[in-house]
Amino acid sequence: MAKRFLVTGGTGFIGAALVKRLLKDGHSVRVLDNNSRGAPRRLAEVEGAYEMVEADIRDADAVAKAMAGIDCCCHLAYVNGTEFFYTKPELVLDVAVKGMVAVLDACRAQGVGDLVLASSSEVYQTPPVVPTDESVPMLVPDPLNPRYSYGGGKIICELMAINYGRTDFDRVAIFRPHNVYGADMGWEHVLPQFVLRLKALAAAQPTGALRFPIQGDGSETRSFNYIDDFTDGVAAIIAKGEHLGIYHIGAMEEISVADVARLTARHFGRELELVPGPLQKGGTPRRCPDIAKLSALGYAPKVTLAEGLPKLAAWYDANAHLAPVKG
Template identity: 70%
Template sequence: MAKHYLVTGGTGFLGAALVKRLLADGHAVRVLDNNSRGAPRRLADVEGAYEMVVADVRDSDAVTAAAKGVDGILHLAAVNGTEFFYSKPELVLDVAVRGMLAVLDACRRNDIADMVVASSSEVYQTPPVVPTDESAPLSVPDVLNPRYSYGGGKIASELLAVNYGRTGFDRMTIFRPHNVYGPDMGWEHVLPQFALRAAKAVAEQPEGTIEFPILGDGCQTRAFVHIDDFTDGLAKVVERGEHQNIYHIGTPEETTIAECARLVVRSFGRDVVIQPSEAPAGETSRRCPDITKLKTLGYAPRISLEEGLPSLVEWYAANAHLAPKAA
């Protein structure tokens, strides 16, 4: 059945993909974003098919007004990107907590009983078991380390969503994305930074093996899920996710950071020598989701990292001029 959704953070990487999927599935969509990190260009191909509200998700009155008349809120607005965790931890936390409260207020004021909330794999930091299912304990290992501003903010968001969601909601569902990647995903993440670094190195050194510096020894692993697979998983959560349930969205395909660097450089047809360095404090050595629960909703990721990475590399090589000066 077609519904009317408000998507917060709808010009972000994940949000824009969700907006386009919802429209393709026949739903009506209203987007709320202040475009501080989102980019309206991500929705250029569906311009005119959705409503746009330019507002800060922390503005409770603005969110309440934007939610008027919708059937549900899909809350994705956040300040993501590892660089920001270290450089702007206060902002990261402020958007997480005030934004979640504003969305909850909007649901209560508009009698909206359907809410889906974006969390993150960062809530685990160093999970006790890998692959990790949704029951693993959440933790902030060191409150003095600004890196945990994001994971801590997401833990607070989950607590608020779950406990407010106990009354007045027919359905309150949380999803935890695990390392989603694709073209135009932002500038503060490892794969775009690798792509830009590789493009620059190839331009400066037209022949021979590329020496490629990375943070850490390269043995850290992640399970990168392509944006198309992620969006399919999120659509399953929006359509079939159960009340007071949490779902991982990702892939069980685990890859080392060193191998990611090699794949990026190989996309330019070049060989590479990895140059390791000291890892930043708080770096998680291994992260991979158990997606058994989401599979029960019909989810099955299809795109391997080797298949999905070239389009990301091509986009960043062609659009390096769009990068903010700080990236």
């Protein structure tokens, strides 16, 4: 049955992908975003098919108006990007907390009983068990480390959604994405940064192995989730997710940072000489989700990193001129 969705953060990377998926599935969509980090170009192919509300998620009046007539709110608006965790922690927390309050108040005021919330794998920091399931405790190990502004904000959002959800909502479902990637995903993430750094190194050194500095020794691992697989996961949660259910969206293909770098370098036809370096404080040596809970709803990721990364690399190679100029 077709529903009316509000997607906050809908011009962001994963927000735009979700908007396109909802429209493809026959739903009507309203987007709320201030485009501070989102990009309307991500929705160019569906222009005219959705309603746009340009507003800050912290603007309670604007959020309440945007929520009118909605069946389900998908709340994704947040400040993402590892660089921002360290450089603008107060902004990360301001958007997290005030945005969550605005969404919860708007849902209650407008009678919207269905809320789907985007959380993050960062709520675990360094998980004690890998692969990690949804029952592993959430953690802020050091409140003085600005990195935890992001994970801490997500923990607050989850607690608020769950506890308001107990009495004021028909359903609150939460998803925790694990390293979602794809073309036009932003500029502050490891995969785009690898591509742009390798592009510059390859141009400066036309032949031979490229010396490529990395954080850590390269043995650190991550698992990556291609954007099309991610939207399959959200669609499964929207269709079948239970009230107060929490679900990982990801893939269980764990890969070392060294192999990620080498895989990225293939786009440029180059070999690498990896140069180890210090890890940023707060980084975790391993991250890989257990996705059994979402798999029980029919979710099955299809795109391996070897298949998806070349698409990302080609986009950033061709669109490097769009990168923001740093002051």
